Structure formats: C-alpha cells, structure tokens
Amino acid sequence: MALHDENVVWHPHPVTVAAREQLHGHRGVVLWFTGLSGSGKSTVAGALEEALHKHGVSTYLLDGDNVRHGLCSDLGFSNDDRKENIRRVGEVASLMADAGLVVLTAFISPHRAERQRVRERVGNDRFIEVFVDTPLELCEQRDPKGLYKKARAGELKNFTGIDAIYEAPELPDIHLKGEQLVTNLVGELLDLLRQDDIIRS
Numbered sequence: 001m002a003l004h005d006e007n008v009v010w011h012p013h014p015v016t017v018a019a020r021e022q023l024h025g026h027r028g029v030v031l032w033f034t035g036l037s038g039s040g041k042s043t044v045a046g047a048l049e050e051a052l053h054k055h056g057v058s059t060y061l062l063d064g065d066n067v068r069h070g071l072c073s074d075l076g077f078s079n080d081d082r083k084e085n086i087r088r089v090g091e092v093a094s095l096m097a098d099a100g101l102v103v104l105t106a107f108i109s110p111h112r113a114e115r116q117r118v119r120e121r122v123g124n125d126r127f128i129e130v131f132v133d134t135p136l137e138l139c140e141q142r143d144p145k146g147l148y149k150k151a152r153a154g155e156l157k158n159f160t161g162i163d164a165i166y167e168a169p170e171l172p173d174i175h176l177k178g179e180q181l182v183t184n185l186v187g188e189l190l191d192l193l194r195q196d197d198i199i200r201s
Contacts, residue, residue, distance in 0.1 A: 017098050017100065020098070020099055020100035021100045023100065024057075024058045024100040024101070025056070025200075026057055026058070026100075026102065026198060026199050026200070027100075027102075027126070027197070027198045028096070028097040028098060028099065028100040028101055028102065028103075028126060029097055029102055029103070029126045029127070029128060029198055030093045030094070030096075030097050030103045030104075030105065030118075030122050030126060030127050030128065031045070031048070031102070031103065031104045031105070031128045031130050031189070032093075032105050032107075032109070032115065032118060032119075032127060032128065032129050032130060033045050033104065033105060033106045033107070033130045033132055034107065034108065034109045034110075034115060034129065034130065034131055034132070034169065034172075035108070035131060035132035035133065035134060035178065036108065036134060036136060036139045036160060036161045036166055037108060037139060037145070037147055037148070037159075037160060037161065038134070038138075038139035038140070038142040038143055038144060038147075038148070039132040039133070039134035039139055039178045040132050040134060040142075040178045040182070040185075041106040041107075041108075041132045042063055042064070042106040043182055044130075044132060044176065044182055044185050044186065044189075045061055045063070045104040045105070045106040046061060046106075047182050047183070047185075047186045048104060048186050048189050048190070049061045049104050051186050051190060052102060052190075052193075052199070055199060057102055057199055058100065058101050058102065059101060059102045059103070059104065060096055060101050060102075060103055060104070061103075061104045061105075061106070062089055062092065062093060062103065062104070062105045062106070062107075063105075063106050064106055064107045064108065067085070067088075067089060067092075068085075071088055071089075071092065072084075072085045072088055072089075077158065078158075079158075082110075083111075083114060085107075086107060086109050086114045086115075086118065087114075087117070087118075089105060089107060089118075090117065090118035090121050090122065091121065093105055093118070093122060094118075094121050094122045094123075097122060097126050102193075102198070102199075108160050108166070110160045110164065110165060110166040110167060111165075111167055112167045112169065112170070115129060115169070127173075128173045128174065128192070128196075129169055129172045129173045129174075130172065130173065130174050130176065130189070131168065131169045131172035131174070131175050131176065132176050132178045132185075133168070133175060133176060133177055133178055134177075134178025134179065135178075135179070136161050138178070138179060139161065147159060148161075148162065151163065173192075174188065174189065174192050176188060176189075
C-alpha cells in the first residue's frame, strides 16, 4: 500500500489534545535531547523525568538504546537506518505529546535536517530542542560503553564525533553545558518549562 493511499483517511476522535492536557494538568511537549555519545543526554533526561514525576507531571522517556530492543530492533547503523530510527521515534514522540505527556527523548540525532523534520512533525510550539554540549575530550574520558575506544582502534566505523559528522544545533531552545552537575542542568530545564508555562509547579 502506498504511503498516502487514497483509502487511508485521518480519523478525528472526540477526545481532543486540549482535553487530554486538561486531564494531565499540563501541556504535552517533546524535549529532544541531542549531543555526542557520552555527553550526558540520557543521564540528564532521566534525572529530569524523575524530577517531573515528583511534581506530578505525566512523562515518558524514549532512550536511544531502549527503542532498539523493540520499536527499532530491525534497524542497523547505516545512514539510512539511523534516519529511519529518528523518524520512527519522532512519530512515537508526537503521538505521546498528543496524549498530553511530557516526552523526553535522548538520541544523538546528528543531523540538523532530521531534527528539523521531527520539529515540523511534532509542531514548533510543542518541540524543545535540548543541546547537551559536552566537549569531545570529556565524552571520550567518560566513554560509558567503551565505544570511543573501539572507534579509535578502528573496530567501530561511522561513529559520530570520530569518523562521522555531528551537526550541533545552531539555535537550540536550550543550550546545556554538559560539564556541569546534573542537578544544575535539571534546574535549568525546570525553569524553562515553567517559563514556557508547560508546568506550573
């Protein structure tokens, strides 16, 4: 069946996004964490989700490794597969935001064009690009999965930051310095969410 087959028609439902948001007591949004491997994306996203949960906010965290156990288990790490990985995650994140959740995603997502496509899919007013900006040297020192070591040894090809490009956001919605304490970064994010009237507590 074609992607936009004439027999496939969008079906509106009686429960609206606004109604779901009212039930949750906050807006549905996507916080898209991007940065190099080892930058701290997953750590900060996880700490933020924990803080939001304590504030009674309905959340869900989509993590790069976790989605490859199910949703994207059929994908490899070629350029095409990586693009498809981000597309699928963007679609899921958009649906979850429609459900009124605060969705946190932690993906390298190295290309600006791919992140822009997700922003357009989700909607500019519900998409927050979070750039966790950590120097490559520090990411390599952390190297929680040993991937940089393998990449430097030539055992891992097309690794972002070593032999594959990472296009840093030019105008992220929030720019975090990854060298700082996680508690400080979470505080910055909570302040932003309150400023944008996404959460009130």
